[in-house]
Amino acid sequence: MAALYFAFGAIFGFILSRSGAADYNFIQSMFLFTSFQLYGIIGTAVVVTAPGIWLIKRYGRTALGRPIAIELKPRHRGNVAGGVLFGIGWSMCGMCPGPIFVNIGEGKIYAIAALAGALAGAGLFGAVYTRVQGVFRLPRLIVGTGDG
Amino acid sequence: MPLILHGLTPIHWAVAGAGIAFITLALLFVANRRLGISTGLEDVCSFVLPVPYFARDAVRSARRWRLPFIAGLVAGGFISAAAGGGFAPTWDLGMFDQVIGFGPAGKLAWMFAGGLFIGFGTRLAGGCTSGHGIFGISNFELPSLMSTLSFMAAGIATTQLVYRVIF
Numbered sequence: 160m161a162a163l164y165f166a167f168g169a170i171f172g173f174i175l176s177r178s179g180a181a182d183y184n185f186i187q188s189m190f191l192f193t194s195f196q197l198y199g200i201i202g203t204a205v206v207v208t209a210p211g212i213w214l215i216k217r218y219g220r221t222a223l224g225r226p227i228a229i230e231l232k233p234r235h236r237g238n239v240a241g242g243v244l245f246g247i248g249w250s251m252c253g254m255c256p257g258p259i260f261v262n263i264g265e266g267k268i269y270a271i272a273a274l275a276g277a278l279a280g281a282g283l284f285g286a287v288y289t290r291v292q293g294v295f296r297l298p299r300l301i302v303g304t305g306d307g
Numbered sequence: 308m309p310l311i312l313h314g315l316t317p318i319h320w321a322v323a324g325a326g327i328a329f330i331t332l333a334l335l336f337v338a339n340r341r342l343g344i345s346t347g348l349e350d351v352c353s354f355v356l357p358v359p360y361f362a363r364d365a366v367r368s369a370r371r372w373r374l375p376f377i378a379g380l381v382a383g384g385f386i387s388a389a390a391g392g393g394f395a396p397t398w399d400l401g402m403f404d405q406v407i408g409f410g411p412a413g414k415l416a417w418m419f420a421g422g423l424f425i426g427f428g429t430r431l432a433g434g435c436t437s438g439h440g441i442f443g444i445s446n447f448e449l450p451s452l453m454s455t456l457s458f459m460a461a462g463i464a465t466t467q468l469v470y471r472v473i474f
Contacts, residue, residue: 160338160372161371161372161375162375163337163338164338164372164373164375165376165379165382167333167334167376167379168376168378168379168380169380169382169383170379171326171330171376171380172379172381172383172386172387174323174327174330176312176383176384176388177310177315177318177323177391178318178323179323181384182311182312182317182401183311183400183401183402184308184310184311184402185308185310185317186462186466187466187470189462190463190465190466191467192463195320196308196320197320198320199321199324200323200327201324201440201441202324203320203321203323203324204325204441204445205328205440205444205445206324207328208328208332208445209446211331211332211445212332212335212445212446215335215336221336221337221338221339225339227335227339228339229341229446230365231446232433232438232439232448232451233433233450234449234453235433235450237431237432237433238432238450238451238453238457239432239453239454239457240457241428241431241433242428242432242439242453242457243457243460243461244427245424245428245429245458245461246428246457246459246461246462246463246464247424247428247465248422248423248424248426249421249458249461249462250461250465250466250469251417251418251420251421251469252418252421252422252425253400253403254425255344255345255436256344256345256348256429256435256437257344257436257437259425260344260380260381260384261380261381261383261384261387262384263381263384264380264382264383264384264387264388265312265384265387265388265394266388266395266397267311267398267400268396268398268411269398269400269411269415269418272414272415272416272419273418273421273425274422275419276418276419276420276421276422276423276424276425277348277423277425277426277429278348278352278422279422279423279426280423280427280428280430281345281352281426282352282355282426283427284426284430284431285349285352285356285358285360285361288358288360300359300360
């Protein structure tokens with residue numbers, strides 16, 4: 160299965176690379192309201208994915224016959240606070256997490272620093288989790304914060 | 308507007324959006340996986356940081372698919388560059404170079420600082436553009452909508468501040 164996930168990632172990465180979703184100028188133009196491209200991409204992705212998920216859940220099984228199980232993300236104060244922090248970082252780097260990896264593959268040298276920062280930031284969060292847990296009403300660790 | 312990558316013309320947004328939806332749905336239908344990339348940062352951290360947060364079952368059980376997927380993202384970027392004019396490492400950062408104009412050291416510091424916000428913020432929010440913005444909203448999850456509105460608003464505010472006020 161690892162080869163399949165690798166292939167899915169490669170197709171996904173190629174699309175991000177060639178669409179502007181992993182392009183610094185296109186990200187800034189989205190936030191400056193001077194280009195529709197990224198709004199069109201994200202909007203189309205949601206409009207097509209939503210009925211697709213509905214159909215798959217209705218069918219109830221994967222292609223291999225296993226029951227569909229979608230882990231829901233917990234609701235807490237971190238949804239908004241973390242979103243604000245992430246938005247600042249997305250604007251600064253012109254990359255969200257997926258495009259960081261895509262930009263490294265494209266040969267954008269500075270993207271390696273963005274990855275180092277993102278790993279350090281995630282590591283820092285893991286290290287202070289129990290201390291900020293009460294402030295943001297985060298779930299207990301056995302529950303986890305779900306997929307990202 | 309051309310891409311920074313070799314000045315290529317971007318593919319149409321509807322085609323790109325449909326392609327992203329196809330991979331998202333394929334991950335769910337074929338492999339029972341919820342699209343999500345920022346959790347992959349935890350997978351990497353879990354190898355080096357011995358704290359309970361990275362020892363969760365949710366992290367360990369997902370390494371098998373998320374790490375190959377992330378390696379695929381890097382490969383996708385590489386194939387895109389190689390097929391679109393050749394793989395050539397670059398410092399080119401488009402309008403950042405024209406307007407802000409930091410050199411390599413300044414860019415590395417700027418990117419590392421932005422990365423800290425991305426890493427800490429996505430983990431606190433519980434997801435990023437993929438897991439909250441695309442999958443979560445498509446699955447009508449309220450926390451995802453709240454998080455997406457937050458990071459879009461903060462991104463707009465930050466870029467407006469940087470490009471219309473400071474520089």
